Amino acid sequence: MALHKHEIPILEYDDSQESVIMPTHQELEFKLPEKLVYAFLGEATDEYAKKHNLVEVAHFVSETKLYPVYVTEYKGEQIAICQAPVGAAAAAQILDWLIGYGAKKVLATGCCGALVDLPENMFLVPTKALRDEGASYHYLPPSRYVEINSKVLAAIERGMNKLELPYTECVTWTTDGFYRETAALVEYRRKEGCAVVEMECSALAACAQFRGAEFGQILYTADTLVNTETYDERGWGEESIEKALYICLDVIREM
Numbered sequence: 001m002a003l004h005k006h007e008i009p010i011l012e013y014d015d016s017q018e019s020v021i022m023p024t025h026q027e028l029e030f031k032l033p034e035k036l037v038y039a040f041l042g043e044a045t046d047e048y049a050k051k052h053n054l055v056e057v058a059h060f061v062s063e064t065k066l067y068p069v070y071v072t073e074y075k076g077e078q079i080a081i082c083q084a085p086v087g088a089a090a091a092a093q094i095l096d097w098l099i100g101y102g103a104k105k106v107l108a109t110g111c112c113g114a115l116v117d118l119p120e121n122m123f124l125v126p127t128k129a130l131r132d133e134g135a136s137y138h139y140l141p142p143s144r145y146v147e148i149n150s151k152v153l154a155a156i157e158r159g160m161n162k163l164e165l166p167y168t169e170c171v172t173w174t175t176d177g178f179y180r181e182t183a184a185l186v187e188y189r190r191k192e193g194c195a196v197v198e199m200e201c202s203a204l205a206a207c208a209q210f211r212g213a214e215f216g217q218i219l220y221t222a223d224t225l226v227n228t229e230t231y232d233e234r235g236w237g238e239e240s241i242e243k244a245l246y247i248c249l250d251v252i253r254e255m
Contacts, residue, residue, distance in 0.1 A: 023100035032102035033078035040110025088133035088203035111222035129202035136206035152216035159251030174202035183228035
């Protein structure tokens with residue numbers, strides 16, 4: 001184990017598995033099932049829980065709100081569901097905690113912005129994510145991309161095919177700077193092969209890899225940045241929010 005120093009702090013990396021504050025330092029008395037749907041879907045998780053009378057088995061306490069964790073029996077399998085907070089750092093923190101309490105196979109879902117000509121409410125599966133955020137650098141050594149596990153990609157493919165749901169694999173740009181997606185950066189990312197932009201994928205993939213968990217993500221298109229002169233929010237992918245949760249519950253059964 002070693003601390004790798006660098007002139008630029010974000011590029012410094014300590015490969016130790018032990019931290020002063022570990023995700024399970026509170027030693028809470030609950031154990032999650034291995035499979036977890038981590039949902040960037042607003043209130044859809046709570047609405048699903050209410051509709052299906054799910055029991056809240058735990059909650060993550062943050063300064064802004066409580067994040068309930070539910071367990072559902074879906075088609076004979078125990079699956080945990082948790083709402084995810086927007087932003088790489090917050091999302092990775094809660095994922096690390098969830099992994100610490102038993103999650104080993106994680107399928108995230110949420111919206112993304114289109115960098116190329118893609119219709120709204122189209123489903124995509126990232127094969128790798130460009131690390132333009134800070135959290136991933138605390139989990140993996142510096143690199144331009146983090147790759148999604150090929151075993152997970154194959155499982156997602158099986159699940160989507162069983163649902164007869166069309167989707168496209170893609171490279172995603174994960175950024176911390178929602179209001180700093182400049183025209184020059186959008187064009188730069190597009191030229192290097194990024195089809196969409198979001199704010200968490202690379203961090204979650206890095207966290208899962210570091211902790212020995214499997215991770216994949218299913219995105220759906222919301223706004224579009226194709227025309228950098230005229231930004232278009234479209235409908236923020238609203239038609240896909242509830243659908244994405246049910247898709248993940250089916251697909252994660254293949255992991």
